[in-house]
Amino acid sequence: MTQLRYFDNAATTPMGKEALEAYEATALDYIGNPSALHLEGRKAKQELQDCRENIARLLKVSPLNLTFTSGATESNSIVMNNLLWTQKPGEVILSNIEHPSISEYARLLKQVGWNVITINAPQGFIQPEDLKKALTKETRLVCCMLVNNVVGSIQNIAGLVETVREFQKQNGRKIHFHTDAVQALGKIPFSLSDLGVDSASFSAHKFNGPRGIGILYNTDSGLQALCRGGDQEDGLRPGTENLASIKAMTVALEQAFAFREEHFKKATAIQDMLQEELREFTQLSPRSNCSPYILALSVKPIPSEVFTRMLFDQGFCVSSGSACSNNVKKKGETVLSAMLVKPADSRSSIRLSFGYDTTLEDAKTLAETIRTLYREHS
Numbered sequence: 001m002t003q004l005r006y007f008d009n010a011a012t013t014p015m016g017k018e019a020l021e022a023y024e025a026t027a028l029d030y031i032g033n034p035s036a037l038h039l040e041g042r043k044a045k046q047e048l049q050d051c052r053e054n055i056a057r058l059l060k061v062s063p064l065n066l067t068f069t070s071g072a073t074e075s076n077s078i079v080m081n082n083l084l085w086t087q088k089p090g091e092v093i094l095s096n097i098e099h100p101s102i103s104e105y106a107r108l109l110k111q112v113g114w115n116v117i118t119i120n121a122p123q124g125f126i127q128p129e130d131l132k133k134a135l136t137k138e139t140r141l142v143c144c145m146l147v148n149n150v151v152g153s154i155q156n157i158a159g160l161v162e163t164v165r166e167f168q169k170q171n172g173r174k175i176h177f178h179t180d181a182v183q184a185l186g187k188i189p190f191s192l193s194d195l196g197v198d199s200a201s202f203s204a205h206k207f208n209g210p211r212g213i214g215i216l217y218n219t220d221s222g223l224q225a226l227c228r229g230g231d232q233e234d235g236l237r238p239g240t241e242n243l244a245s246i247k248a249m250t251v252a253l254e255q256a257f258a259f260r261e262e263h264f265k266k267a268t269a270i271q272d273m274l275q276e277e278l279r280e281f282t283q284l285s286p287r288s289n290c291s292p293y294i295l296a297l298s299v300k301p302i303p304s305e306v307f308t309r310m311l312f313d314q315g316f317c318v319s320s321g322s323a324c325s326n327n328v329k330k331k332g333e334t335v336l337s338a339m340l341v342k343p344a345d346s347r348s349s350i351r352l353s354f355g356y357d358t359t360l361e362d363a364k365t366l367a368e369t370i371r372t373l374y375r376e377h378s
């Protein structure tokens with residue numbers, strides 16, 4: 001049997017052993033509903049609060065600003081949906097390289113009368129001048145992701161927030177800045193307070209936690225819930241809390257932070273080696289200000305689907321664009337075209353993404369296989 005080598009960690013990561021153990025122990029030990037007033041309920045509520053405090057400590061924010069959600073799609077939706085409910089539509093600015101959980105809102109918002117301005121990210125980066133030009137007195141929200149999931153570019157969010165705050169000072173009206181930080185947490189060092197954003201989204205399964213659990217960081221007290229129900233999560237996310245997953249996410253994040261530098265060094269070594277070994281291919285990931293965990297390249301003229309299939313047949317799991325994008329025809333290409341990547345390179349793009357357990361040895365085998373397959377088929 002062919003040995004399976006996993007290079008699709010930007011889509012999802014395998015659950016860590018410690019997180020899995022924490023999941024099982026919590027699911028078995030905490031039988032009460034955190035909203036219940038009896039002993040088991042209070043025990044579960046305490047554990048929930050401890051998890052929130054531990055995560056808040058790692059993120060250096062107040063636990064009051066953290067809401068547990070089912071993942072980044074929901075966290076993004078809570079923020080974006082608030083605009084749909086606004087009585088008086090205004091203007092919203094979205095980067096053109098957002099994940100579909102944000103970009104799909106462009107269409108919905110337009111339908112209810114919002115002026116949606118989208119800005120490109122040449123070579124992967126939003127230009128502050130473009131954001132400055134797009135801001136008007138009607139701007140209510142700006143949304144720009146921290147680390148792009150297709151190529152790995154790291155945006156200067158603090159700089160973009162600064163541009164927005166400067167504008168805000170002159171105009172008086174508050175503008176909400178939201179960032180999707182899914183591909184950053186546990187991988188790239190950043191500080192939410194230094195970024196200065198109003199809200200941010202995270203998903204546990206990108207840092208070896210379980211799928212279906214995530215976080216919304218939010219400092220905007222006016223934000224309304226997406227679902228209606230009980231007053232869990234301060235009313236912002238009603239529904240019985242998924243305590244076992246929350247605990248597993250907390251443990252996964254603690255592990256990710258404890259080994260972050262070590263993991264970062266290893267990912268950088270893998271990235272450097274692959275860039276060198278695959279230098280004959282056009283690299284779509286930027287050379288600087290880029291996550292070491294993602295490398296996108298073009299295998300033109302071979303179409304992405306064909307090349308990824310050839311790699312699957314050799315036991316490698318890679319992606320063409322992001323996993324979510326693969327379900328939506330040409331979505332990954334759209335993100336790449338917003339980065340001004342040539343259409344021929346977009347159509348032949350593959351994404352290699354690394355996790356904490358990826359080895360340099362497996363990455364070397366991947367590089368060799370890519371070169372061999374390319375020689376045989378181009």
Ligand code: PLP
Pocket residue numbers: 010011070071072073074099101145147148149180182183203204205212214322323324
């Ligand atoms: N945002 C980005 C940048 C992502 O990469 C993903 C997942 O692929 C999401 C949002 C959505 O996360 P989830 O599927 O956990 O809701």
